Amino acid sequence: MKRSVRIVNRSTDHLGSFAKGLRVLECFCAETPRLSIADVAARTGLDRATSRRCLLTLHHEGYAEYDGKFFTLTPRALRLGMSALAALPLPQIVQPWLDQLSEQIGQSCSVSVLDGTEIVYLARAAQRRVMSIGLMPGSRLPAHFTSMGRVLLAALPEAQARAIIDASDLTPRAPNSVTDPEEIMARIAQTRRQGYCLIDQEMEAGLRALAVPILSARGETVAALNIGMAALHADPEEMVTAYLPALRNVQAGLARML
Numbered sequence: 001m002k003r004s005v006r007i008v009n010r011s012t013d014h015l016g017s018f019a020k021g022l023r024v025l026e027c028f029c030a031e032t033p034r035l036s037i038a039d040v041a042a043r044t045g046l047d048r049a050t051s052r053r054c055l056l057t058l059h060h061e062g063y064a065e066y067d068g069k070f071f072t073l074t075p076r077a078l079r080l081g082m083s084a085l086a087a088l089p090l091p092q093i094v095q096p097w098l099d100q101l102s103e104q105i106g107q108s109c110s111v112s113v114l115d116g117t118e119i120v121y122l123a124r125a126a127q128r129r130v131m132s133i134g135l136m137p138g139s140r141l142p143a144h145f146t147s148m149g150r151v152l153l154a155a156l157p158e159a160q161a162r163a164i165i166d167a168s169d170l171t172p173r174a175p176n177s178v179t180d181p182e183e184i185m186a187r188i189a190q191t192r193r194q195g196y197c198l199i200d201q202e203m204e205a206g207l208r209a210l211a212v213p214i215l216s217a218r219g220e221t222v223a224a225l226n227i228g229m230a231a232l233h234a235d236p237e238e239m240v241t242a243y244l245p246a247l248r249n250v251q252a253g254l255a256r257m258l
Helices: 016-025 037-044 048-060 075-087 089-105 147-154 158-166 181-194 237-255
Strands: 064-066 071-073 108-115 118-125 140-142 197-200 207-215 221-230
Touching (some): 016 037, 048 071, 089 108, 089 221, 089 237, 108 147, 118 147, 147 197, 158 181, 207 237, 221 237
Antiparallel strands (some): 064 071, 108 118, 118 140, 197 207
16 A cells, blocks of 8 residues: 655744754864854854754753853764664665775775765774874765765766855865866866776875775766875875775675665
8 A cells, every 4th residue: 555645834844943953963063063152153044042042952952061152062962963874774785895895905995975065974994094083974074175075076967066066165175175166177077087086185185085986786876985095105096006996896896785
């Protein structure tokens, strides 16, 4: 028997206060872990009184700490994101492949998906810390500066990828960061042609990354897979020669399962 689906009536089914609370939660990230009421008001567009009520509610419910000026999220807030990630089948499928690949090549490996102008890490197998910030499932980075981001952008129609670049914060993160929108689009096009992306110290000085798309059996890009490592060799193309075959093997194996 086919189940009926009721269309949500925004006027009666939309909880405005809950939506505002979600907007407040989204303000906290690795770059802004401590926020004042004024900070949250500026980032969300909510007035100070509403921002204050939302923050104090998070504090009362155990999702945020408050020192009298700044709010920080508590580990309890991880339940919200981790529950959603755990419900996704993809992380469960890719994690054993990541663990095996990381052990085989001795480098850190990750899988991510695109969310707006950012990538979101779904799974990770780390050999050693190669970035100044710790990465884990749920971590976010700008798509246009990352190897996985460019792979995911390359899978989109060009107009859609350009709209994401136009909406992105192109402030440089490292000396090699590419900030010209046309050059970024050119590199996305190159990624689309060659089927992989090599990033050389654009996200962070001393860090290189190589990524390929994770494809379904129908050839659709469902996520991105990368290897990250320290920039130890003068020629970044050596990374392609050394590690692309291993990435391709995992890509082919996952395509038979997705």
